[in-house]
Amino acid sequence: MEGVDHLAHERNKSEFDVDAMKIVWAGSPHAFVVSDRISKLVASDPGFRKDNRSTLSRKELFKNTLRKAAYAWKTIIDLHLSEEEAAKLRFYVDEPAFTDVHWGMFIPAIKGQGTEEQQQKWLPLAYKMQIIGCYAQTELGHGSNVQGLETTATFDPQTDEFIIHSPTLTSSKWWPGGLGKVATHAIAYALLIVGGREQGVHGFIVQLRSLEDHSPLPGMTVGDIGMKFGNGAYNAMDNGVLRFDHVRIPRNQMLMRVSQVTCEGKYKQSDVPRQLVYGAMLYVRQTIVADASCALSRAVCIATRYSAVRRQFGSQNGGPETQVIDYKTQQSRLFPLLASAYAFRFVGEWLKWLYADVTQRLQANDFSTLPEAHACTAGLKSLTTTATADGIEECRKLCGGHGYLCSSGLPELFAVYVPACTYEGENTVLLLQVARFLMKTVSQLGSSKKPVGTIAYMTRVEHLMQCRCGVQRGFAELSADLVEAAVAHCQLLVVSKFIEKLQQEIPGKGVKQQLEVLCNIYALFLLHKHQGDFLSTGCITPKHAALANDELRSLYSQVRPNAIALVDAFNYTDHYLGSILGCYDGNVYPKLYEAAWKDPLNESVVPDGYHQYIRPLLKQEIRTARL
Ligand SMILES: CCCCCCCC/C=C\CCCCCCCCCCCCC/C=C/C(=O)SCCNC(=O)CCNC(=O)[C@H](O)C(C)(C)COP(=O)(O)OP(=O)(O)OC[C@H]1O[C@@H](n2cnc3c(N)ncnc32)[C@H](O)[C@@H]1OP(=O)(O)O
Numbered sequence: 001m002e003g004v005d006h007l008a009h010e011r012n013k014s015e016f017d018v019d020a021m022k023i024v025w026a027g028s029p030h031a032f033v034v035s036d037r038i039s040k041l042v043a044s045d046p047g048f049r050k051d052n053r054s055t056l057s058r059k060e061l062f063k064n065t066l067r068k069a070a071y072a073w074k075t076i077i078d079l080h081l082s083e084e085e086a087a088k089l090r091f092y093v094d095e096p097a098f099t100d101v102h103w104g105m106f107i108p109a110i111k112g113q114g115t116e117e118q119q120q121k122w123l124p125l126a127y128k129m130q131i132i133g134c135y136a137q138t139e140l141g142h143g144s145n146v147q148g149l150e151t152t153a154t155f156d157p158q159t160d161e162f163i164i165h166s167p168t169l170t171s172s173k174w175w176p177g178g179l180g181k182v183a184t185h186a187i188a189y190a191l192l193i194v195g196g197r198e199q200g201v202h203g204f205i206v207q208l209r210s211l212e213d214h215s216p217l218p219g220m221t222v223g224d225i226g227m228k229f230g231n232g233a234y235n236a237m238d239n240g241v242l243r244f245d246h247v248r249i250p251r252n253q254m255l256m257r258v259s260q261v262t263c264e265g266k267y268k269q270s271d272v273p274r275q276l277v278y279g280a281m282l283y284v285r286q287t288i289v290a291d292a293s294c295a296l297s298r299a300v301c302i303a304t305r306y307s308a309v310r311r312q313f314g315s316q317n318g319g320p321e322t323q324v325i326d327y328k329t330q331q332s333r334l335f336p337l338l339a340s341a342y343a344f345r346f347v348g349e350w351l352k353w354l355y356a357d358v359t360q361r362l363q364a365n366d367f368s369t370l371p372e373a374h375a376c377t378a379g380l381k382s383l384t385t386t387a388t389a390d391g392i393e394e395c396r397k398l399c400g401g402h403g404y405l406c407s408s409g410l411p412e413l414f415a416v417y418v419p420a421c422t423y424e425g426e427n428t429v430l431l432l433q434v435a436r437f438l439m440k441t442v443s444q445l446g447s448s449k450k451p452v453g454t455i456a457y458m459t460r461v462e463h464l465m466q467c468r469c470g471v472q473r474g475f476a477e478l479s480a481d482l483v484e485a486a487v488a489h490c491q492l493l494v495v496s497k498f499i500e501k502l503q504q505e506i507p508g509k510g511v512k513q514q515l516e517v518l519c520n521i522y523a524l525f526l527l528h529k530h531q532g533d534f535l536s537t538g539c540i541t542p543k544h545a546a547l548a549n550d551e552l553r554s555l556y557s558q559v560r561p562n563a564i565a566l567v568d569a570f571n572y573t574d575h576y577l578g579s580i581l582g583c584y585d586g587n588v589y590p591k592l593y594e595a596a597w598k599d600p601l602n603e604s605v606v607p608d609g610y611h612q613y614i615r616p617l618l619k620q621e622i623r624t625a626r627l
Pocket residue numbers: 065068069072073086087089090093095096097099100101103104105135137138143144145146147177275276278279281282284287370371374422423424425426429433436
C-alpha cells in the first residue's frame with residue numbers, strides 16, 4: 001500500500017488551517033520558510049543518513065559524526081548558508097557533536113567574558129573553525145559547586161604567564177563535550193591566584209592540541225571519559241577528561257572583561273558584576289528551553305500518529321477495533337503533553353526575547369535585570385527539561401511494546417535528551433537558585449524596592465506580605481518545599497506567557513481557537529495534578545476542582561479531531577522524526593516488518609555461535625564443549 005496516506009481520514013477531520021499553524025509554530029513566515037527548506041535539504045541528502053546509527057560501534061559512530069560535521073560545514077560554505085540556516089542545518093542533522101559546544105559555549109564565553117581585543121583575536125579563528133573550542137568547567141570532584149573547582153591558575157609576574165595546574169585527581173576536568181578527542185582549545189575555569197591570594201574562579205583560553213598534528217601539547221593529559229547512558233547517539237560526543245601539569249599560558253589569555261590581572265600582578269575588578277563569569281550558562285540555558293519544545297513535540301508527534309494507527313479492542317459486529325487515541329485514558333496522558341509542547345514553544349520564544357533584552361542592557365552597563373534573567377533561565381531550563389524527559393518516556397509507554405523498539409525513535413530520543421536535566425546546571429540545584437531569588441524578593445516586599453517584571457504579582461499575594469520577615473532563615477531546612485514553590489513560580493510563567501501569546505493577533509482559520517483549547521488544557525491539567533496544594537491553601541474549593549476536571553474532559557474531546565493536524569503543524573520530516581511509528585503516512589506495520597529484516601542479527605538464518613553454544617546444549621554435549 002505504498003504511497004497511501006493511512007492518516008488521511010484523520011487529516012480531513014481537522015477544523016483549522018494547518019499551514020497557518022505551521023507558521024505560528026515556526027515563529028514567523030520567514031522562520032517557517034527557512035526551516036522547511038533546510039529540513040528537506042537534510043532529509044534528501046544521503047550524507048546525513050542516520051537510520052543506521054544504532055548498529056554502529058562507538059568508534060564507527062564517532063568517526064561517522066566527524067564525517068557528518070565536516071560535510072555539514074562544507075555544505076554551509078558551499079551554499080553560503082546564513083547563521084540562522086546553519087543553526088537549522090545542525091538541528092535537522094540531529095546528531096550531538098563537538099560543534100555544539102564550540103558554537104554553543106566556547107564562542108559565547110569569549111563574546112561574553114572576553115575584552116574587545118580578545119574577541120578580535122579569537123573569534124575570527126573560531127568562526128572559521130580554524131580552532132575548535134570546548135567549555136572545560138566541570139571537574140571530577142565538582143560540577144554544581146563552581147566556586148569549589150580545584151584547578152589553579154597562578155600568575156607568574158616573572159614571565160607574565162599563568163601556570164594552569166591540576167593539583168589533585170578530583171581537579172581533573174571531567175565531562176566537557178568535544179574535549180576528549182577533537183577540541184584544539186578550551187575555555188578552562190580555574191581558581192585564580194595572584195600574589196599568593198585566591199581571587200575566585202575565572203575563565204582562561206588554553207590551547208590543548210597541536211594545530212599541526214593534533215597531539216596534546218606538553219603538560220596535558222587528555223582523553224575520552226567513556227560510554228554514556230543508552231548506547232545511543234550521545235556517544236557521538238567525546239566528553240573528555242583533562243589534567244594540567246603546570247601548563248603555562250600568556251597573561252592575555254585570561255578572559256578579562258569582568259576582572260583583570262596587570263603585568264605587575266595587580267588584580268582589578270571592572271564595574272560589571274562577577275556573575276558575568278556565568279554568562280555562557282545563561283545563554284545556553286535559554287537555548288535549552290527553546291529546544292525542549294522540539295524534543296517534546298517530536299515524541300508527541302510519534303505517539304499521536306501511532307495512537308491513531310493502533311487499534312485494540314472494541315470491534316462492533318466485525319467492524320474495526322477502536323483506535324487507541326479514542327480511549328479517554330490515552331487522551332488524558334497524551335493531550336497534556338501536546339499542550340505542553342506548544343506551551344514550551346511560546347515560553348521559549350519569550351525567553352529568547354528576555355535574553356536579547358538583558359544582553360543589550362549588559363552591553364550598556366545596565367545590570368538591573370540580570371538576577372531576574374538568571375532566575376527565569378535557570379527555572380525554565382529546569383522545568384521544561386524535566387517535563388520533556390518525563391514526557392518522552394510517557395510517549396514511549398503510550399506506544400505500547402513497539403515504543404521499546406529502536407525503530408520507534410523514542411529510546412534514542414530519550415537517551416540523547418535526558419542529560420539535559422543534569423548538564424548546564426542540575427535541575428534541583430537550579431530550582432534552588434530560583435527559590436533564593438524568590439525569597440530575596442519576598443524579604444523586600446513592603447520596602448521601597450517594588451518587584452517588577454515576572455515577580456510583580458508578588459505584591460498582590462496577601463499571604464506573602466505576612467511571611468516576609470524571616471524568610472531568609474531556615475532556607476536549607478525548608479529547601480524541599482522551596483523547590484516546589486520555585487516550580488510553581490515557573491509554571492505560572494509558562495501559563496502567563498501562553499495567555500500573552502493568545503492576546504496577540506493570530507491569523508488563520510481556527511488557529512487561535514485551537515491554541516486556546518491547548519492553553520486551557522495546560523493550565524487545568526496543572527490545576528488537576530496539584531489540586532491537593534490548591535485545596536489545602538484554599539485557593540480553590542472542591543467544587544472548583546470537580547469543575548476543572550469536567551472541563552478537561554470536554555477539552556480533550558475538542559482536541560481529538562484535530563490531534564493529527566496539531567502534530568502535522570510541527571512540520572517534521574520523516575528523516576528528522578526517525579521513527580517508523582511516527583511516519584507521516586501512518587503505514588506502520590509493513591515498515592516495522594521490513595525494518596526487522598534489516599537487523600544485523602537477521603543477516604544469517606542460523607546465528608553465529610550456533611555450533612559453539614546452542615548445538616552443544618541441544619545435543620547434551622555441554623560438558624565436552626569448548627566454551
Ligand atoms: C554533526 C552535525 C554538525 C553540524 C554542524 C553545523 C555547524 C554548526 C552551526 C551552527 C550551530 C549552532 C549550534 C548551537 C547549539 C547550542 C546548543 C548548546 C548545547 C550545549 C550542550 C551542553 C553541554 C553541557 C555543558 C555544561 O554542562 S557546562 C557546565 C555547566 N555547569 C553548571 O551549570 C554549574 C551549575 N552551577 C552554577 O551555575 C553555580 O555554581 C550556582 C549553582 C549558580 C551557584 O553559584 P555560586 O556562585 O556558588 O553561588 P551563589 O552564591 O548561589 O551565587 C552567587 C550569585 O550569582 C548569581 N548567579 C548564579 N549564576 C548566575 C548566572 N548564570 N547568571 C547571573 N547570575 C548568576 C546568584 O543568583 C547569586 O546572586 P546573589 O548573590 O545576588 O543572590
